[in-house]
Amino acid sequence: MNVFYLFTISFSLSFTFSSLHAQSKADTLALQTIISSETEAWNQGDAVAYSRHFAQDGTFTNIAGMFMTGHPTFLKRHDDIFKGIFYKTVLQQTIVSMRFIHPDVATVETLCRVTGFTGTGPAVPAQLDAKGRLHTRLLQVLVRQAGAWQIVSYHNVDVKPGVPIPE
Numbered sequence: 001m002n003v004f005y006l007f008t009i010s011f012s013l014s015f016t017f018s019s020l021h022a023q024s025k026a027d028t029l030a031l032q033t034i035i036s037s038e039t040e041a042w043n044q045g046d047a048v049a050y051s052r053h054f055a056q057d058g059t060f061t062n063i064a065g066m067f068m069t070g071h072p073t074f075l076k077r078h079d080d081i082f083k084g085i086f087y088k089t090v091l092q093q094t095i096v097s098m099r100f101i102h103p104d105v106a107t108v109e110t111l112c113r114v115t116g117f118t119g120t121g122p123a124v125p126a127q128l129d130a131k132g133r134l135h136t137r138l139l140q141v142l143v144r145q146a147g148a149w150q151i152v153s154y155h156n157v158d159v160k161p162g163v164p165i166p167e
Contacts, residue, residue, distance in 0.1 A: 023100040030149055031108055031142065035093055042091040047079035055143070055150040063126045063136055063158040074154070089116045093138070094166075104144040111166070112136040112156075126158040135159040 034053050041049035054060075056071045068077060097109040114134040128134055141153040159165055 023098070023106070027100065027103075027106070027144075027149075028098065031098060031106060032095065034142070034149060034151075035095060035108060035110060039091050039093050042082075042086075042089075045082040045088065047075055047082050050078050050082075051075040053142075053149065053151050054154065055145075055152045058150070058152050058154065060154040061156065063156050085117075085119065086114065088118060089114050096137075106142045106149070107139060108142065109137060109139045112138050127161055129161065129165075135165050 037052065038050055041047075041052070051071060051074050054071050054074045057069070058071060058074060060068045060074050060077075062068075062077070068074065092113045092115075093110040094112075095108060096111050098106065100106045112135065114136070115132065117128065117132060117134075126134055126136075136156050136158050139153075139155045140151050142149045143152050144150075
């Protein structure tokens with residue numbers, strides 16, 4: 001009898017807590033829209049639009065492992081790369097994971113593919129595949145503040161040759 005009672009309470013509590021953290025369709029759409037707007041901004045070489053959802057105190061690690069802090073730095077770095085090694089490149093992002101850790105905290109992981117390099121491509125250590133494409137995995141942590149989702153952490157790693165990538 002006690003085992004059944006404990007099981008019932010445990011099940012009820014786990015169901016209650018999991019439903020508290022369930023994502024709403026509106027929140028899912030909001031995050032999908034942010035990813036879509038990032039892609040559009042990248043493809044236009046627009047660093048201001050690309051950084052629109054990045055928090056003032058956000059942190060960011062690029063594919064070379066450089067760690068940076070703050071919206072002004074994120075904006076400047078993207079302005080530099082859009083005028084340099086990523087000039088006129090094309091970004092495709094596919095959401096591979098979206099998790100709501102809390103109603104106001106989410107992670108979004110995307111598989112990114114960048115094409116259209118006009119020079120030698122990105123600086124080492126990133127490597128292009130045989131078709132001249134750069135593949136990365138981008139993990140973004142977003143927090144909803146004052147009703148708006150902001151990126152508080154942005155971690156981008158390049159996918160090394162030999163790691164399977166869906167076409």
